[in-house]
Amino acid sequence: MDWLNILNLAVSEMINPISASFILCALGLSVHFGYTGLLNFGQAAFAGVGAYAMVIGILTFHLPILLALLFALACSAVFALILGIPTLRLRADYLAIVTIASAEVFRYFMTTIGFSSVTGGASGLSQFGDEFWALNPFTFSGKVGFGPFEYSARDWFIRIVAWLLIAVSAVFIWLLMRSPWGRVLKSIREDEDAVRSLGKNVFAYKLQSLIIGGGLGSLGGMVLVMNFSTVAPQNWVTTFTFQIWTVLLLGGAATILGPIVGGMVLFLLLSLTQSIMSGLVHLGWLPFLSDPQVGQIRFLLIGLALMLLVIFRPQGIFGNKKELQFNG
Amino acid sequence: MIQLSQARRFSLAIGAVFMMFGIFFGSLPAMGANEAKAATPNPAPTNISQLLIKGTVKNEGVGVAGVKFHVTGNGVDLTATSGDDGKWQLVMQEKGVYKVEIVLDSLPKGVGLRDASLTSRDADLTITDTAAVLFPLGKDIRVVQPIGDQIIIRVFAGLNLGLLLAVAAIGISLIFGTTGLNNFAHGEMVTFGALFMYLFYAVLGWPVILAAAVTIALSAVFGWSQDAAIWRPLRKRRTGLNQMMIVSIGLSIVLRYLLLLFFGGETKTINPTFESVEIGPILTTVNSLTSMGISAVALAAVALFLTRTRIGKATRAVSDNAALAASTGIDVERIIRIVWVLAGALTGLAGILYGMQFQGNWLMGFSILLLLFASVTLGGLGTALGATVGALIIGMVVEVSSLVLPTDLKYAASLIILILVLLVRPQGVLGKKQRIG
Numbered sequence: 001m002d003w004l005n006i007l008n009l010a011v012s013e014m015i016n017p018i019s020a021s022f023i024l025c026a027l028g029l030s031v032h033f034g035y036t037g038l039l040n041f042g043q044a045a046f047a048g049v050g051a052y053a054m055v056i057g058i059l060t061f062h063l064p065i066l067l068a069l070l071f072a073l074a075c076s077a078v079f080a081l082i083l084g085i086p087t088l089r090l091r092a093d094y095l096a097i098v099t100i101a102s103a104e105v106f107r108y109f110m111t112t113i114g115f116s117s118v119t120g121g122a123s124g125l126s127q128f129g130d131e132f133w134a135l136n137p138f139t140f141s142g143k144v145g146f147g148p149f150e151y152s153a154r155d156w157f158i159r160i161v162a163w164l165l166i167a168v169s170a171v172f173i174w175l176l177m178r179s180p181w182g183r184v185l186k187s188i189r190e191d192e193d194a195v196r197s198l199g200k201n202v203f204a205y206k207l208q209s210l211i212i213g214g215g216l217g218s219l220g221g222m223v224l225v226m227n228f229s230t231v232a233p234q235n236w237v238t239t240f241t242f243q244i245w246t247v248l249l250l251g252g253a254a255t256i257l258g259p260i261v262g263g264m265v266l267f268l269l270l271s272l273t274q275s276i277m278s279g280l281v282h283l284g285w286l287p288f289l290s291d292p293q294v295g296q297i298r299f300l301l302i303g304l305a306l307m308l309l310v311i312f313r314p315q316g317i318f319g320n321k322k323e324l325q326f327n328g
Numbered sequence: 329m330i331q332l333s334q335a336r337r338f339s340l341a342i343g344a345v346f347m348m349f350g351i352f353f354g355s356l357p358a359m360g361a362n363e364a365k366a367a368t369p370n371p372a373p374t375n376i377s378q379l380l381i382k383g384t385v386k387n388e389g390v391g392v393a394g395v396k397f398h399v400t401g402n403g404v405d406l407t408a409t410s411g412d413d414g415k416w417q418l419v420m421q422e423k424g425v426y427k428v429e430i431v432l433d434s435l436p437k438g439v440g441l442r443d444a445s446l447t448s449r450d451a452d453l454t455i456t457d458t459a460a461v462l463f464p465l466g467k468d469i470r471v472v473q474p475i476g477d478q479i480i481i482r483v484f485a486g487l488n489l490g491l492l493l494a495v496a497a498i499g500i501s502l503i504f505g506t507t508g509l510n511n512f513a514h515g516e517m518v519t520f521g522a523l524f525m526y527l528f529y530a531v532l533g534w535p536v537i538l539a540a541a542v543t544i545a546l547s548a549v550f551g552w553s554q555d556a557a558i559w560r561p562l563r564k565r566r567t568g569l570n571q572m573m574i575v576s577i578g579l580s581i582v583l584r585y586l587l588l589l590f591f592g593g594e595t596k597t598i599n600p601t602f603e604s605v606e607i608g609p610i611l612t613t614v615n616s617l618t619s620m621g622i623s624a625v626a627l628a629a630v631a632l633f634l635t636r637t638r639i640g641k642a643t644r645a646v647s648d649n650a651a652l653a654a655s656t657g658i659d660v661e662r663i664i665r666i667v668w669v670l671a672g673a674l675t676g677l678a679g680i681l682y683g684m685q686f687q688g689n690w691l692m693g694f695s696i697l698l699l700l701f702a703s704v705t706l707g708g709l710g711t712a713l714g715a716t717v718g719a720l721i722i723g724m725v726v727e728v729s730s731l732v733l734p735t736d737l738k739y740a741a742s743l744i745i746l747i748l749v750l751l752v753r754p755q756g757v758l759g760k761k762q763r764i765g
Contacts, residue, residue, distance in 0.1 A: 039570060039573075086747075086751045087747075087750070087751070090750060090754060091754075092570055093510050093569065093570060093573060094705075094750055094754060096510070096570075096573065097510070097701055097705065097746070097750070098746075098747050098750055100698065101698055101701075101702070101743040101746050101747055102743075102747065104698055104739070104740075104743055105740045105743050105744060105747075108736065108737055108739060108740035108743075109737070109740065111450075111736060112734055112736045112737050112740075113427075113448075113734060113736060114734050114737075121401075121427065122401060122425040122426075122427055122450050123400070123401030123402050123424060123425060123426065123427065124424075124425075230402075230424075232424065232425065233425070234424075234425055234452065234454050238694075239581065242577055242578075242581060245574065245577075249574075292457070293589055296585050296588055296589055297585070297589070299581060299584075299585045300581070300582055300585040300586065300589070302581060303577075303578045303579070303580070303581025303582035303584075303585065304578065304582050305578075306574065306575075306577065306578030306581065307575050307578030307579055307582065308578075310571050310574045310575050310578065311562065311567070311571075311575060314571060
């Protein structure tokens with residue numbers, strides 16, 4: 001086994017655009033669940049709405065990239081309104097079921113043949129990134145960088161954009177949560193009725209939280225599809241949502257560093273275990289496994305991590321147990 | 329210290345569940361090696377073996393040659409033609425979802441699709457590298473049917489699906505009623521039943537009754553062991569219900585991928601024989617009729633159990649108010665244990681029936697999980713009768729909606745109904761108002 005290679009791959013995985021998009025989605029979920037106590041099981045749909053809206057904006061409405069981004073954020077806000085206005089009054093577990101159901105409905109609508117002239121149907125859409133990649137200021141050819149971080153110009157560009165988005169979002173959430181508005185959110189998480197009795201419109205605050213967190217999720221979706229150069233319905237399955245939950249709960253729900261570090265650590269660990277296991281398979285030490293099966297174990301580990309985290313350390317790496325409200 | 333010992337007990341318990349899996353699957357290493365060829369999802373930079381879309385067209389057990397298939401998606405537009413044995417396949421270059429369409433005009437005269445609305449299917453090559461796409465053939469029913477007949481056909485199909493969903497949904501409902509847990513790992517219990525039936529019946533060739541009985545017994549043990557290993561300790565720790573719900577999501581992912589690891593990703597035909605029966609305009613199979621009969625008997629048995637027996641009455645008492653039930657001397661933990669065993673057995677039975685009628689794969693349970701939740705919620709969370717009514721309604725909605733909606737939206741219709749019901753009447757059709765928060 002080439003340990004240096006395995007380590008390099010794993011460390012590089014920490015900042016890759018896929019990790020970054022999960023981190024963005026998890027930051028959004030942190031606003032929903034960590035700060036407001038909303039059990040949103042449909043974050044995949046927010047990411048999907050953002051991604052599809054941006055791509056459809058570019059391909060169907062021929063919007064410039066920045067306008068397409070704004071259009072996508074607007075669509076995600078509208079989706080949050082449609083989802084939130086009827087459901088935010090429901091009990092937490094009902095909200096969970098409604099959000100997961102809406103995410104699946106969204107996916108069915110993106111898959112159906114009826115809309116495939118706009119959505120591309122089951123095979124999705126591609127070739128929308130030209131304008132985005134044209135913005136790339138780096139022109140060097142080949143790979144440039146140091147240590148594990150050696151990338152092509154294109155790879156550097158998407159990583160820098162993704163991490164700038166993360167930095168801006170993190171500062172944005174930090175500022176929001178130390179404002180009076182953020183304090184109201186946290187008190188809704190702690191005791192909704194008490195906040196209501198102070199004359200605050202709890203429903204409106206929850207709706208705003210849903211819109212903001214959903215917007216961050218849709219940024220994550222946009223980063224993901226720009227990196228893949230395609231958008232397809234099967235990206236937004238429920239497993240995507242629960243991977244985001246694992247990232248969030250690993251780092252710590254009501255924190256800002258939590259989702260960021262949680263995402264980096266999770267993808268580091270997954271890459272390490274996967275490389276080591278496939279190394280062992282090649283050495284013939286794991287005769288009952290084949291190479292493709294090692295990839296399936298990745299998801300098994302994510303599920304296991306989710307279970308164990310919620311049971312043994314629901315506050316994650318950085319969180320404060322007192323700040324954790326599962327029954328909000 | 330106490331924390332630590334609890335933690336240790338926990339890991340032991342969870343280990344035990346996996347051990348159980350290990351024992352089950354230890355006996356079929358050869359099968360695992362042959363079948364489990366599902367590829368790794370990105371981003372792992374592994375060499376991907378050949379991506380394949382394949383299928384066999386058969387009419388009454390004989391391969392049909394010369395049937396054309398049109399495969400589109402991911403920039404690909406290819407056509408395949410079935411050989412003399414009815415087999416066809418296409419090699420794909422890229423992962424993704426492809427649309428496979430059967431060219432109806434290439435079918436021999438008098439032969440048509442058994443489900444005329446399914447002229448195209450998706451072949452999902454995102455997770456696995458072989459996708460089998462099957463179009464069951466039968467007597468040509470392409471002649472346009474009068475709308476009345478179409479409605480009767482869809483209602484019949486809805487009744488069939490509804491009964492299946494009801495058998496599986498009662499388990500969710502009983503578990504929710506007695507423990508308050510929304511069990512997201514319930515779909516995997518359906519898959520468990522179907523895939524073990526496949527193992528015993530289709531692979532090992534056991535007689536059908538024996539295979540079904542052993543599968544149901546294993547499913548019951550599976551239900552019991554989930555409670556013993558995970559949920560009972562969590563209840564003892566007074567873990568919050570929403571926390572337990574997220575644990576059940578994790579469990580569902582773990583179980584689903586374990587089943588994938590051991591059974592492989594292909595869709596499995598559990599019961600290859602189809603004997604068709606015609607009742608008026610309805611063309612159905614002996615399998616479907618048998619399955620509907622068994623579901624109805626199982627549902628009636630559960631109803632009798634809940635209303636007539638002491639344990640059944642105690643179960644309803646715990647559902648109504650656990651504390652009050654405990655104070656009248658009912659052993660609540662024992663009732664919950666019985667409920668898990670019963671739920672496991674029933675859900676396993678649902679998996680068997682589903683798999684015998686249609687087909688089975690590692691995702692089947694998860695794909696109907698939301699329909700199950702929809703049924704339970706529609707009927708009123710925590711009431712067994714409600715779950716049955718809800719399941720019948722959802723089954724009808726799914727099948728009848730395909731008269732007006734494209735078939736690929738039929739699940740969406742039922743989920744929209746779920747959302748609307750939660751908004752208008754969150755306690756469900758038969759639920760009591762006090763159950764909602």
